[in-house]
Amino acid sequence: AQRVTQPEKLLSVFKGxxxxxxxNYSYSGSPELFWYVQYSRQRLQLLLRHIxxxxxxxxxxxxxxxxxxxxxxxxxxxxxxxxxxxxALNTGNQFYxxxxxxLTVIP
Amino acid sequence: EPxxxxxxxxxxxQMGQEVILxxxxxxxxxxxxxxxxxxxxxxxxxxxxxxxxxSEKSEIFDDRFSVERPDGxxxxxxxxxxxxxxxxxxxxASTILGGHQPQHFxxxxxxxxx
Numbered sequence: 513a514q515r516v517t518q519p520e521k522l523l524s525v526f527k528g529x530x531x532x533x534x535x536n537y538s539y540s541g542s543p544e545l546f547w548y549v550q551y552s553r554q555r556l557q558l559l560l561r562h563i564x565x566x567x568x569x570x571x572x573x574x575x576x577x578x579x580x581x582x583x584x585x586x587x588x589x590x591x592x593x594x595x596x597x598x599x600a601l602n603t604g605n606q607f608y609x610x611x612x613x614x615l616t617v618i619p
Numbered sequence: 620e621p622x623x624x625x626x627x628x629x630x631x632x633q634m635g636q637e638v639i640l641x642x643x644x645x646x647x648x649x650x651x652x653x654x655x656x657x658x659x660x661x662x663x664x665x666x667x668x669x670x671x672x673x674s675e676k677s678e679i680f681d682d683r684f685s686v687e688r689p690d691g692x693x694x695x696x697x698x699x700x701x702x703x704x705x706x707x708x709x710x711x712a713s714t715i716l717g718g719h720q721p722q723h724f725x726x727x728x729x730x731x732x733x
Binding site for chain 2: 555598606608609610612
């Protein structure tokens with residue numbers, strides 16, 4: 513069963529425009545959700561985790577249990593935000609990753 | 620900041636041969652993981668390891684795969700009788716505690732099976 517769904521494989525926005533990367537999950541327990549980012553030729557890096565409710569690099573993500581979503585948002589995209597973004601669900605022993613969304617910010 | 624390191628960065632192996640991928644997790648971390656990412660596809664969980672035992676494994680982790688922590692610092696993934704479909708990027712990750720802790724990833728090893 514697909515645990516994490518990222519419906520957009522590619523997303524392009526102009527610099528300064530708002531951006532939203534969608535993530536939906538499927539899990540009957542209490543979810544622990546993360547966003548990871550992978551810049552070109554670099555490792556996967558933790559961007560956000562839902563329990564910390566913090567803003568990193570201007571990104572925020574809110575867990576919506578009713579909609580089983582954990583969308584990543586930023587009000588004003590920057591060129592340096594161009595990267596691959598992965599939503600991940602931790603069930604305790606396993607991480608389930610989405611297929612990723614490649615974000616391109618157009619100058 | 621401490622990092623997870625993986626060697627080699629690229630491994631080319633003939634089909635049917637054995638390959639060992641190496642990882643050095645962050646020193647005070649206790650939980651270790653292997654993931655793979657086939658080109659163009661998502662990152663997939665392979666196995667988790669704690670206290671010198673496999674704690675969880677996916678269906679991908681068949682009997683050709685094994686993991687080991689031979690010396691207290693390295694964490695290795697061995698694949699025997701490699702197949703063409705084993706070609707992928709393999710990521711090692713570690714976390715200080717298990718459960719719902721974020722994982723720290725290495726740069727990955729690109730495995731190419733010819």
